Amino acid sequence: MFRTPQKVFTGGLALLFLFPLVWASVASVSPQAGSAQIGGWGFGNYRTLANYQAGIGQYLLNSTAVSLMTVLFTLIVSLLGGYAFAQFRFPGRDVLFLVTLAILMVPYATLLIPLYVLLNRLGLQDSLLGLALVLTMFQLPFATFMMRISFEAVPKDLAESAQVDGCGSLRTLGHVLVPAVRPGLITVGLFAFLAAWNDFITPLVLISDSAKMPLPLAVANMRQQVMGIVDYGATEAGVVVLALPCVVLFLALQRHYVRGFMSGALKG
């Protein structure tokens, strides 16, 4: 159904979408005035990045720690919450579910101003743990909704037969239900990772100690160095380092990701 003119047009559109990524990758290793890579091709810009202030290792470590904590918290809370909402009746269930979804309706900025004060009072100012807890809260509406419908899609007999076999609710969850809701867990985990890895405004407000900054903040700050002259080469290298794990994860899990979308959360 695609004739040549249509292929040219659609192919051109696709190239338009791929171009900025390809350009950034090439530009980060190509010679450029005003960067660490002046003559010839090479990794000078990545060396600048590696040696910036606390070192890229520290920022990568910060980002990784925050992302993994966020994924872990989100998975635990939404797994248990989704199980509760889908399989149990308890007073306040519907109110709690609606309030959890209401997080979506409130702008980040509206919550971050009081959270800045609140985390100070909890002794979690400038802490990666505090940041991960806040990022987990932002993930809860999607994660809880996703896990609830995942549990609801599990045939009821499965849980019941496990209970007849003498499993308590915890063992039913662990042995029977977790394998059944694994696709939901992967989707929730992936979204939590991408959100935590990429979030900018939350650490911008909550983290002021430059040694604790996650990578996006460090790369953004790196631009305004050396007497106001921007090192674009190092910026491009930073973008590549930031984008690489996301693009790899996306391509690896694309089939799952797209299918999860098509079949799950947004149907109806």
Next chain:
Amino acid sequence: MTLTTVPERSGLDSGPAAGSRARRRRPALTGWAYAAPTALFVAIFFVTPILLVGRMSVSDWGLFTGDRGLNAPENFTDVVEYRLFWPAVWFTVKYTVVTTVILLGLALLMALIVQESSRWTGFLRTSFLVPSALGLASASLLFYALYSPQSSPFGFLGVSFLGTPTAALWSTVALIVWRFAGFYMLLLLVGLQGISADVYEAARLDGAGRRQTFRYVTLPLLRSSIALCTILCVTGSMLAFDQFYLLTKGGPDNSTLTIVQLIYNFAFFGGNHLGRAAALSIMVLAALLIANVLQFRGLRGKEG
């Protein structure tokens, strides 16, 4: 969004009616135990901050000085009288309208292009979707380098991408379209695939052309997907921050200052007044709720 479609499930406690009271109460306790982490998170990190921001909005609350007592309604009047307030509101609305129209129009076109499955459309889908994997901040930094006169591959054009207010607006819209078009395409694709082939077949038998089919069959049946996309896009654009903070810093001459940037500036960037930032946050929350209610009404009204 799709709450209404969640089926009511009676759960494990709907056992035989013969169960005693005690046996009926236990699942409720177990249910609460599993829901407790969610409840704890929501209470500490969502409900408490909401109450606190309400309190802060009516208090003289400095960034370093802390709470210095009630001062209502001073924060609100200070915010509205601030000279950059109305320009920021106007710019945010303009940006929201421009972004939503262009983004959804293009996403719909892309969804129609990749609708059928083939190897070529598989390649197209992946190409359109890859930018969605990037964070908005990474994408903004990428376009920052892409637009800068020193490093831009478009240097030969002699265009200043961020130099004038109009150019800065369109350059940012281009970044957002690049980053989000694939995502909205995916949402619309879900809707398109929900339309049964029989409907198209019936339209064809009735002698409808491609345009008529699109206008009278596809668009009406896609309404709920388009409504979801519109609400997401309007909400996201009204709360725009990262792209302007990184790309334009609100410039040139504060012409691209958005409301959320204004909140940030009140709180941390020179303003150091958390009370005013809280007051403006409350106003944004109210505006967002009103906008979403109006959209729900408008989009539902058309259906009737």
